[in-house]
Structures are given as C-alpha cells and as structure tokens.
Amino acid sequence: MIDSGHIGFTTQPSTIAVDPWRVQLFCQAIGEADPIYRDESAARDAGHPACPVPPTFLRAIEADHCSAAEILKILGIPVASVLHAEQSFEYHAPVHVGDRIEVTRTLTDSYDKRDGALTFIVLDSHFRREGETVCDSRQIIVVRNPKE
C-alpha cells in the first residue's frame, strides 16, 4: 500500500523537443525501416506534413520528463520489485519530428490486490503541443510487496 497522500501527485510540466536523431535511434531499436520516420520527402510523399513518430515513441519523451523509476523513488519503492502491468495510448493528433511537446504525469490511483501482496500504481501522462492535447497515455505498474 502506498501513502494515499501521494495519489494526485502531478509533475511540473516540462517541454521536450522531438529530436530527429532520437526518433531514428528508436526506429532502429524496434526494427522500423520505413523511411517516413527519417526522410522528410518520403514522409511528404506519404501524405505527412513532416516525419511522424512511431506509436509508442512518446514513452521516450515521457522518460526524459520523469521516468517511472523517478516516481518510484519518490514513493520509496525499489525498482527491482515492480513489473509493467499495462500500457495504453489514446491518440488525438499526430506528433512529428521537430514538435515541442509539453508533458505532465499524474499518479492517478493506487490499489492493492491479493490481500496486499500486490500494489497497483496508475500513472497518467498528458502530452500537449501549443496547448492542444495530442496524446493521453496510462501506465499501470504492479509492485510485488515483500511477505510480512
């Protein structure tokens, strides 16, 4: 069980630029070879205004802002005791290389299961560009609590 006083904790917003080199590295890591993510003319030919980013790329921006590991440190939970249980993204507008994305994260909820053996932590992230929400994402972490 985490201290309920942490529920509602929200990070200070920070703004992170979508760096072309980072997107290229991300694509290399995930085996994404489509040139639209690195070649602006290929992106334009495919109907994009600029190079888009892969669907889960915003996690990299989120880690630059405030990683789950940093939030766990605030909660006093060792990283080795946690697993990533669920992840979701709702896309509202496409994000492109060169965009400046404002990020905040909120610890929305936490609840125990199996008589306290497992604690779930729900983290919501909001991604905005010039005030417009481009994506909402949710990460659910499960903490395996030590036996009493």
Added chain:
Amino acid sequence: MIAPRPQRIELECGPVSALDLALYAAASGDHNPLHLDADVARAAGFERPVVHGMLTMAFCGRLLTSHFGVAALRSLSVRFLGAATRGDRIVLRGTVTGVDKEGVVTYELAGHNDAGKELVAGSARVSAPTHKAAR
C-alpha cells in the same frame, strides 16, 4: 473502391538481439539491467536478459502501422502477460472484433514468442480507410 480493413493481420519480429535491447535502452531511457545484463537476469530467475515489455508493445505498433499507416491509429492498449527473453522471435496477431458507426475498426491483439508463450494481449482502434489518408 477502398479496400476494407482485413479481418486478420500478423507480423513476426526478431529474433531480438543483445544489440536490439541495448539500442532500445538508449532510445527509450529504460536502462534497467534486467534487459542488458545476463547476471542480473539470472538472479531474477530468467535464463537470458528480458525483452523490454515496451519493445514488444512497439512491435504491436509496427503490426498496425505496417498495415494501416501511423496516422490511422486512434488507440493502442496492451496488458503484459509474460516476458520474452533475448533471442526470441515475437509474433503479433490482430483480429477484428468490431466496427463503429464512423468505420473505426477495433482489433484484438495477441503476442507470443516462438515457444508459444503469451507475452501481451490488448486492443487497438484504427480509423476507417480514406483515399487521402497519410500512409
């Protein structure tokens, strides 16, 4: 004539190499040694370093973008059920479960490694096909 969204889609990724895991750690900012260090992985009960769950989810993203383009994706959601380890091939499958009034198609997603172990289950919503949609 616009082709309808296919009932079933599939993509095979990997085998996931040590280099893939190192690149993903650098690209994503997730430097947990469970994904990089064989000793740490063994101490945690895994024979080999564990594939980042988010790398498997990125492969789910590729399953969808390779068929529909990145601009068509409305949502993507997964539950992590099991861990793949270095050297695994990962197979992602999507099956249509519904279409709403606006033509947005919902796919149920499932991912397995080559030993048949369940890795992820989830869903995604994909916009209706249009003539001018970005790829």
